[in-house]
Amino acid sequence: MSCPCQNPPAAEAGKKETKPERYVSFVGLDCDAKAAELMRHIRRYIDDPAHSNAFWEYFKKKAEGGSGPRPDDLFLVHSNLNQIRELFEDKADPEALALLDRIEQECC
Known part of the structure; x- marks a missing residue:
């Protein structure tokens, strides 16, 4: 049996993917960069x-990292949405709310 994430159904094989599917792969979503940008928005305030x-x-x-190992930005965002x-x-x-919504939908 083949993995559906690698072999789409024949009916969808010819369709072009227009939106990344987070449940298949995080490839192309650049979640770390989005989280870093959001952290800049947060720190501004x-x-x-x-x-x-x-x-x-x-x-x-x-x-x-003052209370243990330094968490990555995406973890901090996810934990404090x-x-x-x-x-x-x-x-x-x-602008920051739109970025937060995008991160929540695509990365968390």
Whole structure:
């Protein structure tokens, strides 16, 4: 029996794939680069003491490996989706929210 991810059904063999399928492969999604870009959006706000709080200070410490091994950016984003969404909604940042939605759909 062959793997469906390597051998599409005959009816779909001639169709061109227009959107990467995250459940088959993460190839071409560049999730690490998207997560790094999102972290830049996050840091733009939380590095300013006027916009930080105890949670974001903990987040910064965790991102730097201050409470154990340094996690990668995608793990941090995935683990804190709701808090990140709230931050961008509070700051009315549609560009960052769109990137967060894309990462959530394609990478998490």
